[in-house]
Amino acid sequence: MEKFLNITLKVWKQNGPREKGRFETYKLSNISVDSSFLEMMDILNEQLINEGKEPVAFDHDCREGICGMCSLYINGRPHGPDDDITTCQLHMRKFKDGETITIEPWRSAGFPVIKDLIVDRSSFDKIIMAGGYVSVNTGGVPDANAIPIPKDHADESMDAASCIGCGACVAACKNGSAMLFVSAKVSQLALLPQGKVEAARRAKAMVARMDELGFGNCTNTGACEVECPKGISISNIARLNREYLKAKIKD
Amino acid sequence: MSSVFTSSIGKKLVMGISGLFLMMFMVVHLTVNSLLLVPDGGDTFNAAAHFMATNPIIRIIEPILAIGFVIHIIWALVLTLENRKARGSDRYASGNKSTGVSWASKNMFVLGLTILAFLVLHLAHFWVKMRLTGDDLLEHVTVNIAGVDTLVENSYALVNATFGYLWIVIVYIVAGVGLAIHLTHGFWSAFQSVGLSNNIWRKRFTVIGNIFAWLVGLGFSAIALLQYLFYQI
Incomplete structure (x- = not known):
């Protein structure tokens, strides 16, 4: 196996939200297979700065797969050619020497491009603000066993809670639907007694906000589940449908 | 609300x-169609067709079925x-x-359009002739229904004659596979959308759905093909 790669990058460049974007081609040599994808992007930007050119703008933060900040649609897949990881956890060993790598921003009407590879994902925050919380006075810490919670509920809730809100589900969906994200956020709370109290109001408010923000309608293709770096299950979408319809019938 | x-x-x-409502209709339709394969010159099928044409419940359901189709198509659009x-x-x-995303799930609208195109042809072949314009082939015949000799339209003759054309049979086979x-x-x-699914039941619905889909789709195709191959006079 070769230790270093020579690659060609086709990167989306866009100066601003209203500007017309285009692809720029860059060549990089001697990229270690041990470097991460974002380290490769850093090397690219350093090279561009040294050449007096403008670096490529991309989102990143924790670089350990838990913050949900990195995005990038790489070679036809959100978070690139590996399963259950974020872009920052992607390594160059997943690519071949001489390969051309196409890097695009998330594309969806709900996620307008801000610059280059950075998209505006604040619509997710707006959906959370509509009801993705528990509004109670917490008081003192209760005894851990005061409220019994079935193990499978706790497990499912924790699985749903592993959603980092990166938006890969929307990027992968042919309908630009945010259902996997919203269903994870509704499920993690609806499965626990503390969250159940407001489950109906939450489901209605978050779905209404999601629709308002221009996300598409789920057609159950399951692409979101495949590309989710946290493996969030589409059974959460069935639960969201159930919670929402139940809440609406009660009205 | x-x-x-x-x-x-x-x-x-x-x-x-x-969609679920239309699937129920498919089951009824396929059940009646399967009587086309009873080798008695079409008497059983004609009796069933007569029953469907005169039963008041079917008369009420027919417009509801049409509305079901229209709603499913408009909402899809x-x-x-x-x-x-x-x-x-x-x-x-x-x-x-x-990977792992089914082709069908990404092409439901195109598949639906195929079925719609077929539906138009299908209605022109049978429904229009049976209900509106009439056809020489539909001339009344006497069938013994439960011991009573009854005068019924010879629907079997029309179906049999229609399936005598190879191109029609091919269209039906393609539409059956599309369906x-x-x-x-x-x-x-459908079950996922109405909220009746979870990790266990999604797998079950998928397996049942695949069996159901191919049974219904290929069932319609097979009946048309068998009519062409073995039932022509």
Whole structure:
């Protein structure tokens, strides 16, 4: 196996939200297979700065797969050619020497491009603000066993809670639907007694906000589940449908 | 409650329920069609067709069925247009390489259009002739229904003659396969959309749905083909 790669990058460049974007081609040599994808992007930007050119703008933060900040649609897949990881956890060993790598921003009407590879994902925050919380006075810490919670509920809730809100589900969906994200956020709370109290109001408010923000309608293709770096299950979408319809019938 | 049908989940509910309703119709339709294979010169089929044509319950359900079709088609159109808009005007240059996403699920609208095109032809072949214009082939014959000699339209003759054309049989086979593929996604998806699914039941619905889809789709195709091959006089 070769230790270093020579690659060609086709990167989306866009100066601003209203500007017309285009692809720029860059060549990089001697990229270690041990470097991460974002380290490769850093090397690219350093090279561009040294050449007096403008670096490529991309989102990143924790670089350990838990913050949900990195995005990038790489070679036809959100978070690139590996399963259950974020872009920052992607390594160059997943690519071949001489390969051309196409890097695009998330594309969806709900996620307008801000610059280059950075998209505006604040619509997710707006959906959370509509009801993705528990509004109670917490008081003192209760005894851990005061409220019994079935193990499978706790497990499912924790699985749903592993959603980092990166938006890969929307990027992968042919309908630009945010259902996997919203269903994870509704499920993690609806499965626990503390969250159940407001489950109906939450489901209605978050779905209404999601629709308002221009996300598409789920057609159950399951692409979101495949590309989710946290493996969030589409059974959460069935639960969201159930919670929402139940809440609406009660009205 | 008022906003439920305009919400994204509500629209999918409408698709799911109308889809399940149409699937129930398919079962009834296939059951009656299977009588075409009874080798008695069409007496059994004619008796069943007579029953379907004169039964008051069927008379009431017929317009409901038509509404079911119309709703399913209109909502599909609305959802598809909305979803295209939500996707945005920029497409991915590197395409979509997600694995494990069924082809059917991504092409439900195209498959639906295929079925719709077939439906128009199908109605022209049978429904229009049986219910509106009439046809020489439909001339009344006497069939013994439960010991009583009854004068009924010879629907079998019309069906048999229609399936005597190879191109029609081919169209029916293609439409049957299209319907089967449509239903492989439609069946489990309907249950998912009405909220009756979880990790265990999704697998069950998918398996049941695949069996159901191919049984129904290929069932229709097979009957047309068998009529062409073995039932021509």
